[in-house]
Amino acid sequence: MARVRPGEAANPAPPTVQRIRVRFAKRGRLRFLSHRDVARSVERAVRRSGVPVSHSHGFSPHPRISWIGAAPTGTASEAEYFEIGLTREMEPDVVRTALDAVLPDGLDILDAVVATPPALADRVDASLWRIALPGVSGADLRAAVEGLMAKDSLVVDRIMPSGKRQIDVRAAVAWAEAGEDSPGGVTPEETGGAAVCAILTAVVRQTTPAVRPDDVLGALDVVAGLKPPVPAKSTRLAQGLLDDSGRLTDPLGSDRVTTRA
Known part of the structure; x- marks a missing residue:
C-alpha cells in the first residue's frame, strides 16, 4: 500500500469543477418516502444516469450531493432541492434530463441551474x-x-x-x-x-x-x-427567501416569486 504523504488525501478523487442546483418534486404515493429513502433513490439515479458526480476523499468516498429542508414524511412537495458536484462541466438541462429518466415516477426533476453564490442554504x-x-x-x-x-x-x-x-x-x-x-x-x-x-x-x-x-x-x-x-x-x-410582501424568491436564482393565494 502506497504511503500517504503529509498534506495529501488518501485515495484522492477528481476535483469538483461544477455544482448544479436541482429542484425536484415528491408526488403521489412517494410522498411517504423518508428523506433517507429519497436520498438513496437520487444516489442510485446518479450512478445509473452516468452523470460524472464528484466524490469525497478517503477510504469510503461518497457522492458530493448536499440537501436542504427535506419535506416531512407523508407530505408531497413541488419544491425540494439538492446540489450535486460534478467532475466535468455539463449543461444543467442535460443533467436534469438524465436524472429524471432513471428516477421512479413520483420523484420528478423539475429544473436545474449552475450553482452560484450565495449558498443554497442562504437562499x-x-x-x-x-x-x-x-x-x-x-x-x-x-x-x-x-x-x-x-x-x-x-x-x-x-x-x-x-x-x-x-x-x-x-x-x-x-x-x-x-x-x-x-x-x-x-x-x-x-x-x-x-x-x-x-x-x-x-x-x-x-x-x-x-x-x-x-x-x-x-x-x-x-x-x-x-x-x-x-x-x-x-x-x-x-x-x-421571504420578502416584505410575503412572497418567496426562487432559490434557483431567477426573478420568479410566489404569489399569495
Missing part, C-alpha cells in the same frame, strides 16, 4: 404550504385561521425522540389564508370523498425545530377546536 428561510382539509368547511377554517393569526404566540407540544418539545407555531407562520369549499384544482385524492374540502395556504418560516403542517393543524385545534375528520393532504409549493 431559503420559509416555505409555502397548501393543506387540503377534507370534511372541513371554508367558514370553519377561516374562523380558525383568524383566531390563530390574532395570537401573538401559540405553543403546541411535539413528542420527539429526545422527549416533549414545545413549539411556537404562531411565531413561525408569516401569513395564512383559507380557501373556499371545494375550490377548483382540488383532486379526488385530496377530498377523500368528502362533500367539502377547505384549503389552507400558509407561508411558514424556518425555525429550529421546523414547524410542520401537522403543527399548524395542531395550533388550529388549540385555538378553535378544528379537527379534520379525515387526514389532511399537505403539499409544499415553494421554498425561498
Whole structure:
C-alpha cells in the first residue's frame, strides 16, 4: 500500500469543477418516502444516469450531493432541492434530463441551474404550504385561521425522540389564508370523498425545530377546536427567501416569486 504523504488525501478523487442546483418534486404515493429513502433513490439515479458526480476523499468516498429542508414524511412537495458536484462541466438541462429518466415516477426533476453564490442554504428561510382539509368547511377554517393569526404566540407540544418539545407555531407562520369549499384544482385524492374540502395556504418560516403542517393543524385545534375528520393532504409549493410582501424568491436564482393565494 502506497504511503500517504503529509498534506495529501488518501485515495484522492477528481476535483469538483461544477455544482448544479436541482429542484425536484415528491408526488403521489412517494410522498411517504423518508428523506433517507429519497436520498438513496437520487444516489442510485446518479450512478445509473452516468452523470460524472464528484466524490469525497478517503477510504469510503461518497457522492458530493448536499440537501436542504427535506419535506416531512407523508407530505408531497413541488419544491425540494439538492446540489450535486460534478467532475466535468455539463449543461444543467442535460443533467436534469438524465436524472429524471432513471428516477421512479413520483420523484420528478423539475429544473436545474449552475450553482452560484450565495449558498443554497442562504437562499431559503420559509416555505409555502397548501393543506387540503377534507370534511372541513371554508367558514370553519377561516374562523380558525383568524383566531390563530390574532395570537401573538401559540405553543403546541411535539413528542420527539429526545422527549416533549414545545413549539411556537404562531411565531413561525408569516401569513395564512383559507380557501373556499371545494375550490377548483382540488383532486379526488385530496377530498377523500368528502362533500367539502377547505384549503389552507400558509407561508411558514424556518425555525429550529421546523414547524410542520401537522403543527399548524395542531395550533388550529388549540385555538378553535378544528379537527379534520379525515387526514389532511399537505403539499409544499415553494421554498425561498421571504420578502416584505410575503412572497418567496426562487432559490434557483431567477426573478420568479410566489404569489399569495
